[in-house]
Amino acid sequence: MTEDLINNKDIYYPSYLGTNDNLLTLLNKASQTLCDWFSKADKNGPLPFDDNFKCIMPEEDGNSAEDLFSDIESLLKNSFNPVHPGSLAHLDPPPLIFSILGDLIAAGLNNNLLAYELSPSVTLLEESLCKWFAKKIGFKDSSGGIAASGGTLSNLNALIAARNNAGLGSNPNSVLIVSEDAHSSFIKCTRIMGLDATNLVKIKTDDHGRMDINNLRKSLDKCLIENKKIFAIVATLGTTVRGAIDPIKEISEICKERNIWLHIDGSIGGIFAVTNIPIEGLNNINQANSITINPQKIIGITKTSSLLLVSNMNTLENTFSTGLPYLSSNENIINRGEMGIQGSRPAEIIKLWLGLRFLGLNGIEEILKSSIKRKNFFIENISKNKFDIYSGPLHIVSFIPKGLKTKDTGIWTQTKINELINNNFMLSRPKFNGKYYLRVVMGNYNTKDSHIEELLRFLDTYQ
Numbered sequence: 194m195t196e197d198l199i200n201n202k203d204i205y206y207p208s209y210l211g212t213n214d215n216l217l218t219l220l221n222k223a224s225q226t227l228c229d230w231f232s233k234a235d236k237n238g239p240l241p242f243d244d245n246f247k248c249i250m251p252e253e254d255g256n257s258a259e260d261l262f263s264d265i266e267s268l269l270k271n272s273f274n275p276v277h278p279g280s281l282a283h284l285d286p287p288p289l290i291f292s293i294l295g296d297l298i299a300a301g302l303n304n305n306l307l308a309y310e311l312s313p314s315v316t317l318l319e320e321s322l323c324k325w326f327a328k329k330i331g332f333k334d335s336s337g338g339i340a341a342s343g344g345t346l347s348n349l350n351a352l353i354a355a356r357n358n359a360g361l362g363s364n365p366n367s368v369l370i371v372s373e374d375a376h377s378s379f380i381k382c383t384r385i386m387g388l389d390a391t392n393l394v395k396i397k398t399d400d401h402g403r404m405d406i407n408n409l410r411k412s413l414d415k416c417l418i419e420n421k422k423i424f425a426i427v428a429t430l431g432t433t434v435r436g437a438i439d440p441i442k443e444i445s446e447i448c449k450e451r452n453i454w455l456h457i458d459g460s461i462g463g464i465f466a467v468t469n470i471p472i473e474g475l476n477n478i479n480q481a482n483s484i485t486i487n488p489q490k491i492i493g494i495t496k497t498s499s500l501l502l503v504s505n506m507n508t509l510e511n512t513f514s515t516g517l518p519y520l521s522s523n524e525n526i527i528n529r530g531e532m533g534i535q536g537s538r539p540a541e542i543i544k545l546w547l548g549l550r551f552l553g554l555n556g557i558e559e560i561l562k563s564s565i566k567r568k569n570f571f572i573e574n575i576s577k578n579k580f581d582i583y584s585g586p587l588h589i590v591s592f593i594p595k596g597l598k599t600k601d602t603g604i605w606t607q608t609k610i611n612e613l614i615n616n617n618f619m620l621s622r623p624k625f626n627g628k629y630y631l632r633v634v635m636g637n638y639n640t641k642d643s644h645i646e647e648l649l650r651f652l653d654t655y656q
């Protein structure tokens with residue numbers, strides 16, 4: 194059937210007349226190829242790579258469907274495979290089946306979240322789903338949100354709105370406060386906002402990786418003396434290295450006292466807030482002005498899927514609205530391109546919506562609980578005599594052999610990473626406070642206790 198397409202070079206787009214047999218054939222073949230790749234994950238490992246992999250560039254004439262499918266297979270064969278049970282390195286879980294479908298539909302729709310007239314149903318869907326999330330976490334009626342491509346962009350949307358809200362738009366003395374364990378994207382965000390490294394104040398963490406409140410108070414006083422203007426404090430709900438949660442209640446009280454915008458970076462842990470799972474420290478998040486929730490990182494909504502929720506939608510509109518003179522608008526609906534940094538944007542909300550509807554609240558809860566269960570199983574069974582373990586209430590664990598000198602952590606972790614990948618376990622190697630650690634992220638639903646036991650045996654043997 195693909196032969197047809199080779200002889201039919203004038204078919205570039207879906208037909209608006211009659212059937213789309215050729216497209217259907219290609220979609221079926223693409224689905225088959227993808228499913229074969231999933232099924233072979235166990236055989237190929239989490240991170241296969243063949244040095245002969247070639248990136249072939251477009252040529253004078255277009256390629257045949259056969260050529261392209263052969264290139265797709267080669268691409269897949271040389272890709273990180275999140276479905277493999279040994280894929281435990283990062284916040285990149287297996288893709289949720291209904292999210293894969295959502296991506297396909299969004300690609301075919303090719304609607305644009307820039308404006309209502311380019312995406313009427315999806316605009317309403319995004320608005321409604323953001324409101325649904327906002328209500329779930331306890332925000333009031335004035336709340337809502339905007340989707341963006343990833344946690345970094347959601348955080349950036351929040352910080353720009355916070356600075357604008359504080360009337361500090363171009364003030365070189367404006368300061369952002371985060372903990373020393375906050376995600377590195379805040380460095381990027383402040384740079385993009387035209388600020389120096391000194392405008393990003395990092396607060397020390399306590400022994401559990403949480404922002405130290407005394408230290409926060411001292412830094413705030415120091416900023417006051419130095420005439421620095423704080424436009425936001427970020428509380429991290431799930432740090433990248435160990436899944437710690439900053440003391441949200443105390444930080445929110447300080448923000449109220451001093452009239453400072455509280456942003457919660459819930460890229461990792463925010464999704465727990467829509468469930469009834471008891472997580473230590475996950476409270477009072479509705480006291481924030483804004484919160485990032487990034488469901489791509491844990492429940493498997495396909496990348497990218499991130500929401501910024503705000504307690505007051507006017508803050509986004511006041512910050513980002515410029516008018517879109519080339520687009521018509523609907524009286525009651527604000528174009529989504531006027532509520533965040535991004536202009537044209539795909540209908541990514543579809544895969545979040547389908548994924549969540551497919552799971553329901555019980556399904557979300559089951560997936561999240563299972564990640565905590567795997568983390569607990571790992572911690573219960575790892576040798577406490579051999580390793581120092583760092584882990585907060587979420588599903589991430591960093592660890593390092595006891596007594597290993599800081600200068601030796603780089604080589605030790607690199608050696609382990611290599612040994613483990615040869616045995617089909619992919620872990621990561623974060624560096625923080627000058628030291629390297631091994632890290633497991635237990636967000637992979639395909640990882641069973643038996644896999645964790647096997648991983649622990651390797652760690653024990655190689656130690």
Ligand SMILES: Cc1ncc(COP(=O)(O)O)c(C=O)c1O
Nearest residue numbers: 343344345346376378433460461
């Ligand atoms: C806590 C936290 N915030 C923000 C980000 C940035 O998210 P993204 O890579 O989706 O931009 C990450 C990424 O891992 C993260 O762990």
